[in-house]
Amino acid sequence: xxxxxxxxxxxxxxxxxxxxxxxxxxxxxxxxxxxxxxxxxxxxxxxxxxxxxxxxxxxxxxxxxxxxxxxxxxxxxxxxxxxxxxxxxxxxxxxxxxxxxxxxxxxxxxxx
Amino acid sequence: xxxxxxxxxxxxxxxxxxxxxxxxxxxxxxxxxxxxxxxxxxxxxxxxxxxxxxxxxxxxxxxxxxxxxxxxxxxxxxxxxxxxxxxxxxxxxxxxxxxxxxxxxxxxxxxxxxxxx
Numbered sequence: 462x463x464x465x466x467x468x469x470x471x472x473x474x475x476x477x478x479x480x481x482x483x484x485x486x487x488x489x490x491x492x493x494x495x496x497x498x499x500x501x502x503x504x505x506x507x508x509x510x511x512x513x514x515x516x517x518x519x520x521x522x523x524x525x526x527x528x529x530x531x532x533x534x535x536x537x538x539x540x541x542x543x544x545x546x547x548x549x550x551x552x553x554x555x556x557x558x559x560x561x562x563x564x565x566x567x568x569x570x571x572x573x
Numbered sequence: 574x575x576x577x578x579x580x581x582x583x584x585x586x587x588x589x590x591x592x593x594x595x596x597x598x599x600x601x602x603x604x605x606x607x608x609x610x611x612x613x614x615x616x617x618x619x620x621x622x623x624x625x626x627x628x629x630x631x632x633x634x635x636x637x638x639x640x641x642x643x644x645x646x647x648x649x650x651x652x653x654x655x656x657x658x659x660x661x662x663x664x665x666x667x668x669x670x671x672x673x674x675x676x677x678x679x680x681x682x683x684x685x686x687x688x689x690x
Contacts, residue, residue: 495678499616503684504682505664506681549616559623559629561618563608565614566615
């Protein structure tokens with residue numbers, strides 16, 4: 462069974478704070494992991510991808526991957542009201558070929 | 574920046590009617606996908622398409638659904654005899670295929686909202 466689990470939230474943080482979003486996945490042989498952002502009524506938009514254990518930084522975003530724990534996270538530093546959206550964790554699982562399997566998403570609300 | 578184009582943006586149909594959703598993937602992409610998202614629920618994989626044939630499909634993608642690449646640019650999803658529960662946003666996505674890093678990054682279109690009455 463291909464599963465990607467996320468807390469649905471909402472996660473509320475004040476402007477300028479760090480937001481931490483978490484994701485676990487069921488398929489131990491998964492190799493590629495992605496964070497997408499989805500604004501209400503819009504399509505998923507890629508934020509970051511990560512393939513190796515450890516941290517990957519891109520501007521205010523840091524993705525963290527721990528394959529042994531089957532865990533991937535996204536940190537958003539200096540959160541802005543424009544970061545308010547649903548964040549989708551997506552995993553390329555072996556049994557799905559090249560397709561991505563998405564979690565339900567975590568809704569982030571950043572208050573000014 | 575290259576984008577995936579979907580038409581129509583919104584379609585309303587009567588239960589039992591056939592619907593065709595259209596997508597123009599990014600021109601140098603080789604892999605094409607359809608996903609759906611029922612309101613308030615997660616983005617669900619339907620089907621992937623490569624080299625003019627289905628490469629993977631989910632349990633959702635039953636005989637009611639079909640996909641086709643009728644020419645060099647369009648990629649279509651046909652839903653036969655629509656049901657109320659087919660009401661959802663349908664997203665088309667495309668990708669280059671595996672990059673040197675081993676990842677396959679999907680770019681999504683804006684979606685086609687289907688409402689079945």
